[in-house]
Amino acid sequence: MQSESALTPQSFATDPDEQLIVERISAAVMEQRLPPDTKLSESKLCDAFGVGRMHVRRALLLLGSQGIVTLKPNRGAFVASPEPEEADEVFESRILIETALVAKMTDGLDDEILQGLERHLEAEKNARNSQDRPEVIRLSGEFHVLLAAASGNRTLARVVRELVMRSSLIVALFGPPGGVSCPEDEHPRILAALARRDVDAASRLLAAHLRHIQGGLDPNVARPEHQNLARILGLT
Amino acid sequence: MQSESALTPQSFATDPDEQLIVERISAAVMEQRLPPDTKLSESKLCDAFGVGRMHVRRALLLLGSQGIVTLKPNRGAFVASPEPEEADEVFESRILIETALVAKMTDGLDDEILQGLERHLEAEKNARNSQDRPEVIRLSGEFHVLLAAASGNRTLARVVRELVMRSSLIVALFGPPGGVSCPEDEHPRILAALARRDVDAASRLLAAHLRHIQGGLDPNVARPEHQNLARILGLT
DNA sequence: AATATGAGAATCGTTAACAATCCTTGTCAA
DNA sequence: TTGACAAGGATTGTTAACGATTCTCATATT
Numbered sequence: 001m002q003s004e005s006a007l008t009p010q011s012f013a014t015d016p017d018e019q020l021i022v023e024r025i026s027a028a029v030m031e032q033r034l035p036p037d038t039k040l041s042e043s044k045l046c047d048a049f050g051v052g053r054m055h056v057r058r059a060l061l062l063l064g065s066q067g068i069v070t071l072k073p074n075r076g077a078f079v080a081s082p083e084p085e086e087a088d089e090v091f092e093s094r095i096l097i098e099t100a101l102v103a104k105m106t107d108g109l110d111d112e113i114l115q116g117l118e119r120h121l122e123a124e125k126n127a128r129n130s131q132d133r134p135e136v137i138r139l140s141g142e143f144h145v146l147l148a149a150a151s152g153n154r155t156l157a158r159v160v161r162e163l164v165m166r167s168s169l170i171v172a173l174f175g176p177p178g179g180v181s182c183p184e185d186e187h188p189r190i191l192a193a194l195a196r197r198d199v200d201a202a203s204r205l206l207a208a209h210l211r212h213i214q215g216g217l218d219p220n221v222a223r224p225e226h227q228n229l230a231r232i233l234g235l236t
Numbered sequence: 237m238q239s240e241s242a243l244t245p246q247s248f249a250t251d252p253d254e255q256l257i258v259e260r261i262s263a264a265v266m267e268q269r270l271p272p273d274t275k276l277s278e279s280k281l282c283d284a285f286g287v288g289r290m291h292v293r294r295a296l297l298l299l300g301s302q303g304i305v306t307l308k309p310n311r312g313a314f315v316a317s318p319e320p321e322e323a324d325e326v327f328e329s330r331i332l333i334e335t336a337l338v339a340k341m342t343d344g345l346d347d348e349i350l351q352g353l354e355r356h357l358e359a360e361k362n363a364r365n366s367q368d369r370p371e372v373i374r375l376s377g378e379f380h381v382l383l384a385a386a387s388g389n390r391t392l393a394r395v396v397r398e399l400v401m402r403s404s405l406i407v408a409l410f411g412p413p414g415g416v417s418c419p420e421d422e423h424p425r426i427l428a429a430l431a432r433r434d435v436d437a438a439s440r441l442l443a444a445h446l447r448h449i450q451g452g453l454d455p456n457v458a459r460p461e462h463q464n465l466a467r468i469l470g471l472t
Numbered sequence: 473a474a475t476a477t478g479a480g481a482a483t484c485g486t487t488a489a490c491a492a493t494c495c496t497t498g499t500c501a502a
Numbered sequence: 503t504t505g506a507c508a509a510g511g512a513t514t515g516t517t518a519a520c521g522a523t524t525c526t527c528a529t530a531t532t
Contacts, residue, residue, distance in 0.1 A: 014300065014307040042514070054486065057514095058297055064250065065301050071250040074493050074514060089391040096392065100336040155325040156332065159395055278484070290516070293484095310484060310523050 017051045021059035024049075029068055029079060030141050030165055031134035032172040036081035040069065066162055068169070080169055084219035087170040091214040094163050095207055098144060101151055101160075102194070103203040109194065113150045117191050120146055124187065141168055143187050147206075167213075174217040186212070253287045257295035260285075265304055265315060266377050266401055267370035268408040272317035276305065302398055304405070316405055320455035323406040327450040330399050331443055334380065337387055337396070338430070339439040345430065349386045353427050356382055360423065377404055379423050383442075403449075410453040422448070 028034040045056045060077045063069035070080045082090070120143060127135040141164045148160035186209040193202035264270040281292045296313045299305035306316045318326070356379060363371040377400045384396035422445040429438035 014297075014309060043512090052486070053514095058294070061250075061294055061297060062301055065298055073250060076494095076514065086391070089389045092389055093392045093395070096336050096340065097333055100332050104332065153325045153328055155322070155399075156329045159329070163391075279482090288517070289484095311525095312484065 015055065015058070017049070017055045018059045018062065021045065021049055021051070021056060022062050025059070025063060026068060026165060027138065030168045031138045032168060033134055034079050036079050036169055036173050038079040040077040040079065042076065067166055080166075081173060082166065082170055084174070086166075087174060087217060087219070088214075090163055090166050090170060091210060094144075094160070094167065095210045095214075097156070097160060097163070098148065098210065099203045099207045101148055101156060102190075102206050103199050105151060105194065105199050105202075106197070108152055109150070109197065114191070114195055117143075117146060117150065117194075121188055121191060137168065140187075141165070147190075170217065171213070174219055174221060176216060176218075251291065251294070253285070253291045254295045254298065257281065257285055257287070257292060258298050261295070261299060262304060262401060263374065266404045267374045268404060269370055270315050272315050272405055272409050274315040276313040276315065278312065303402055316402075317409060318402065318406050320410070322402075323410060323453060323455070324450075326399055326402050326406060327446060330380075330396070330403065331446045331450075333392070333396060333399070334384065334446065335439045335443045337384055337392060338426075338442050339435050341387060341430065341435050341438075342433065344388055345386070345433065350427070350431055353379075353382060353386070353430075357424055357427060373404065376423075377401070383426075406453065407449070410455055410457060412452060412454075 025034070025040070040060065042053055042056050042060075045060075046053055049056070060069055060071065064071040064077065067082075068080055069077050071077050120139065124136065124139045124143065127139055144164050145157065145161045149157040151157070186205065190202050190205045190209065193199075193205055261270070261276070276296065278289055278292050278296075281296075282289055285292070296305055296307065300307040300313065303318075304316055305313050307313050356375065360372065360375045360379065363375055380400050381393065381397045384393040387393070422441065426438050426441045426445065429435075429441055
C-alpha cells in the first residue's frame, strides 16, 4: 500500500511543514472529505498542524496556485468550487492529455510497471469491497496519476495529478450524491489492454472512461450556497 | 501589440503586487534576460518593485511552484537551471499536448482567432526585422500560448504557458549561443495549415517544429556552474 | 604560497505585535 | 416584524524586529 508515492511526484514545495500541509489538504480534497466552499481558517489550520501562521499561509498560497483552494482577499481561503465551464475544461484537458499519453506508451511498458498497476487495482478492489469510500475515491484518482507516471515523464505526471485533483472537486460538486459516478470495472479493462500492448485500445477505453464520468455530472445539481444552511432549513 | 493578454490566462495570483512581480520575472525569463542560476535577492527585488519583503517572498514561492525559480533553503531564490532530463520531459510534454490540442481544433476556429494569430505573426516578423532579440523570443513563445488559448480551454492554455516558460529557460541553457535555434518561418506555415482547416497538417508541422527546436539543444554545452566564477578562473 | 580559521557582514527564516477588514450581534426606528 | 445601523469580536493583511544560517574577507599558520 504505497501511500503517497505517486501523489508526490514533483511537488516543488520547499519546506517539509508546508509540504505536509499541502499534502494533507490535497488528500482530504481528493477523498472528498473537504467539500467545496469549506472555509479553511488560518488559526484552525495552525493548531491542527502545530505550525506557525506563516507556514499555513504559504501552504494555502500553493494550494491556491493549483486551483484547489480559492483565496478571497480579506476573506480567507476556501476549498475551490469550480464553475461548470471549468469542469468541462478540466475533463477535456484530461481526455486530451491522458489519451495521448497512453497512446504513446508503446515503449517503456516493462513488466514492473504493469505489476505495480495490477497491485494498485487490487487495492482498489479491496477498498471497494470494504466499502471504504474515501479510500476508493483516493485510489480511483491515483490510478490515473500512476498511469501518467508510468510514462516516465514526471512533468506530465504532475500536470495530470493537478487535473485529477481538480476532478475530485468537480465530482464532489456535480457528481451523483452516492459518491463516485461509475468506475465499476473500467480501470481493469484499461490495464488489460495495456498488458497486451494494445495502446490504441487502452487509449480508447480511457477516453470512454473519462467521458463516462463527465457524462455523469449534472451542472445544475450543485451550488448549494452553504450546505449547512440548507440542511438546517430542511430539518426545521 | 497586446502585451501580456495571453500570458495571463488564469494566473491564480491573488494580490496585484505579487502578480506584477510574477509577471515581470516571468517575462524576463521568457526573454532570456535572466539567465539560469541568477540569484534573485529578496532585498534587491524589494526596492526594485517598491514593495515589502512579504510580497516578494510570496511571489518567489509562486514562481518556485511553477518550476521557473528554485528555492534553496537558507540560500535564497535562483532562476531555475533545468537538468537535461527535465528538458526532455518538457519538450516531450509539449509535443504531446500541443499537437493533440491543434489536431482537435477543427471546431471553434473562427476568423477572429485566425486574424489574431495573423496579427501576432506580423508582430513577430517586425521584431525579427528590428533585431529586437528579447521581443522575438517573447513573441515566439507567446505564439504557442496563443495557439493553446485558441482552443478556448483556459486550463489547457495555462498548462502550455507554464511549459513554454520552462522551455525558454531550457533554450537559454542548452540552446545555440546565438539565441533562438530555428523558428525561421515555421510559425507562419502552421498558421497557414490552420487557415485552410487542415488541422492534421498543422499538428504535424507543429510536432516537427518542436522537434526541430529540441534537436537544436546540446545537453553538454551548458552547466557553467557559476558564470562569474568560470570567467574569473579563465582570466587568472 | 596555499589552506584553514574566525570575525564580521549580509541574507534568509521566524515570530510577534500592529493595522485593516470583515462578520456577528444587539439595538433602534419605521 | 423588518430593516438599517453601530459596536464588538474575530479573522486576515502588513510591518518590523529578532534569530539563525550562510557568505565574504581578512588574518594567521603550515
